[in-house]
Amino acid sequence: MSERVMIAVISWNTRDLLEECLRALAERAPAAEVAVVDNGSSDGSPELVRSRFPAVTLLQPERNLGFGPAVNLVGRQTEAPWLIAANADTALEAGALEQLLESAARRPDAGIIAPKLVLADGATQHSVHPFPTLAVGAAVALGLHQVSPRLGDRICIPGAWNPERARAVDWAHGAFLLLRREAFDAIGGFDERQWMYAEDLDIGWRMRRAGWSTIYEPSARVRHAVSASAKQAFADSELRQSRAAYAWMARRQGLPHARAYAALSLTGATARIALLALPARLAPKRYGAALARARRWRALHRVGLGNRHSLTEGFDDAPSPDGIRLPG
Structure with missing residues (x-):
């Protein structure tokens, strides 16, 4: 990997998953720079980073920044041309980072490149979506995706899309995203008003409005434990x-x-x-x-x-x- 990459891992009370995440990065992306933003964990996560991963930069803001603002914090401290926004409940699989960078090289218009997210049971997480336009809302309400499989695949409806097909999408889950620095800076990074949830929808929307694409690259696989922090924070x-x-x-x-x-x-x-x-x-x-x-x-x-x-x-x-x- 010749490209300089900074990986921002956002952590809150998922110590064991954070350790798995950092071990996978050390093994499968050893040349990448890694920074962990710990949003006030009480489970020993900061101590884990300091003691077992001394090469990782640990940032501990005074308050819980949420996801997007924490990624922005890392972005301000690096000039790397590629920035990865990652949850601590993800684990990079072999070759995934290289596949993401190769996909980005083929698509100079891509501001965001998203991998396939793989659940614990090996199933593919539904992680790409259309923008919530009224046309999409009407199509789903009328069940048109069941009548036209092509439509269901095109607008990425759960159960109707082909997760093995690389494609341009409207937006992708923010669990693990490769961000082109030029595009990220052009739109001002994540909107810090989106404290938690919809920050991925928002950045995809603003990328599109600025002329950048979001690309789904299924050959890059990342394991995902799905909302490990959020399930602790919110009852629903x-x-x-x-x-x-x-x-x-x-x-x-x-x-x-x-x-x-x-x-x-x-x-x-x-x-x-x-x-x-x-x-x-x-x-x-x-x-x-x-x-x-x-x-x-x-x-x-x-x-x-x-x-x-x-x-x-x-x-x-x-x-x-x-x-x-x-x-x-």
């Missing part, structure tokens, strides 16, 4: 993520757009619940799980019908679960 991390996405929509696309998207999603979910109610009663083993998913989908999107205050409450100057105030 999925609901928190949904609220963050709708707060983002209200800020970037306008409150009417957020409400319209929520209404489309709720209409589709309510229709599916109505269609599944009787079959699930008659054959619960066959239809019960689908009914439960539809009800969960409705619950997650109901938050989008709120007013601006209810959407942003908890994201603007409100206390987080660990007592640290969130930046606005």
Whole structure:
């Protein structure tokens, strides 16, 4: 690897996973520079870095910065042409960094290159998504991806997309992202108002508006333990993520757009619940799980019908679960 790469690992109370992450980086990306931003862990994570990984730079801000601002902190301290934003619950597989850099070399328009994220059971995590446009909301609500597999693959719908196909996507999960420094600097890095969740949606959106692409590269594989920190911080991390996405929509696309998207999603979910109610009663083993998913989908999107205050409450100057105030 001839390119200079700085890897920013963002850590909060996942000591064992952090150790696995750093060991994988030491073995599979030995030439990369690594910095850990510890956001106030109480499980011995900082001590682990100091004692077992002396070559890793440890940064301990006075408060919990969240994800995006912590990556920005590392970015300000390096001139490396490539920056990786990584959760501590990820582990690089052999050859993944080289594959990401090769993909970036083939696509000079790529501001973000995302790997395939692999779950503990070996399954592929659904980690790429379309922007939440009203056209996408209507297509999902009407189930058009079930009628047209090509559409489902094109807009990366769970269960309908091909995870083995490299492609340009709207945005990718921020668990592990290779960022082209030129593009990252051009848009001002992560928006620090996105304290936790939707920062990956936001940076993908701003990259696109600035003329940069996000590329999904499945030949690069990264293991992911999925929301290891968030599950400790929030009683319902999925609901928190949904609220963050709708707060983002209200800020970037306008409150009417957020409400319209929520209404489309709720209409589709309510229709599916109505269609599944009787079959699930008659054959619960066959239809019960689908009914439960539809009800969960409705619950997650109901938050989008709120007013601006209810959407942003908890994201603007409100206390987080660990007592640290969130930046606005």
